[in-house]
Amino acid sequence: MRRLLLATCLLLAPAAMAQPVGEPPAAQRLVPGGRAGWVADGKGGCWIWAGGIEAGATGIVGRWSAGCPQGPAEGTGRSVVEWRVREHRREMIYQGALRAGKAEGRGALDVTEDGELVSREVGTYHDDRLVQGRLELPRANLVFEGSWHLGQPHGPGELRVGGEVIQGNWENGCLQRKDSWVSFTRPAEQCEGQAT
Numbered sequence: 001m002r003r004l005l006l007a008t009c010l011l012l013a014p015a016a017m018a019q020p021v022g023e024p025p026a027a028q029r030l031v032p033g034g035r036a037g038w039v040a041d042g043k044g045g046c047w048i049w050a051g052g053i054e055a056g057a058t059g060i061v062g063r064w065s066a067g068c069p070q071g072p073a074e075g076t077g078r079s080v081v082e083w084r085v086r087e088h089r090r091e092m093i094y095q096g097a098l099r100a101g102k103a104e105g106r107g108a109l110d111v112t113e114d115g116e117l118v119s120r121e122v123g124t125y126h127d128d129r130l131v132q133g134r135l136e137l138p139r140a141n142l143v144f145e146g147s148w149h150l151g152q153p154h155g156p157g158e159l160r161v162g163g164e165v166i167q168g169n170w171e172n173g174c175l176q177r178k179d180s181w182v183s184f185t186r187p188a189e190q191c192e193g194q195a196t
Contacts, residue, residue, distance in 0.1 A: 024071060032057040032083075036128075038072075038101065039081050047071045049102040049128050050081045050092060057083040057090075064098070072101030088113050102128035144184060146170065152185045159184055 024038035024047045031037060033055025038047040039062035046068035053060065059082070066077035073079060081092045096107020103109070103125035111118045123133015134145040146157020152173035153159070159166040159175075159182070166182055168175045174191035175182040181191040 022071070030060065032060070045071075046073055047101050048073050048079050048081060048098070051128070052092075053081075053083055053090075054085060057085050059084045066098075073098045074100070089115075090118075096125070104128075 023040050029037045030039050030050050030053060032053045036049065036051025039050045039060055040047055041063055042061050046062065046064045048062035048064055049072070050062065061082055063080045063082075064073040064077060065079070066073065066075035068074065076097045077095075079092075079094045079098065083090055091110075091112045093110045093112070094103060094107055096103060097105040099105075104127070105125060106123070107125050109119075109121040109130075111120075117138055120136045120138075121130050121133060123130050125131065129151060130148045132147055134143065136143050141162050143160045144153055144157060145160075146153060147155030147170075149155070149172070153170035153175075154172055155170060157168070157170050166175065166177075168177070168182075170184075173183055173185035174188075175184075176191075181188050183191050
């Protein structure tokens, strides 16, 4: 009898582990135009961390090519977060490692609008943020390559705009050059005369 019970438990264990884990907690879900948070696949199985989705976005859904043993996506694979704003379809497509649903390690992130590339990041991620690597904005003919902190150039880096190259040690998106400031991720008036 004990062997039968043990065999039954072993047979049922994989089925129990494969059950959907449900939706992410409401207080931790992404809020368009507001906080970063979980985006679910709509099937109760996979959660992907996302941010930067503008207010008014609808139809937000995520997909992940690897496993989601506890809800958050895990492993190396491809994630897609898709949404609509007005008549436009937008996507964030990440290829690389996710740990607890967030980008961690080497990876690449493309943001597209109606299939056209808006931005591309390639480099090293920590806690879902690029910390070292390259950002390309094709529409603006702009490339930044270097160190990042909390979404802003911070540390050694090079900004290329058209044919101009601006190199230096950036501080929170600002670079001082003689008597002027170069800003990339925030308005220049936030750089000048303020501690960065």
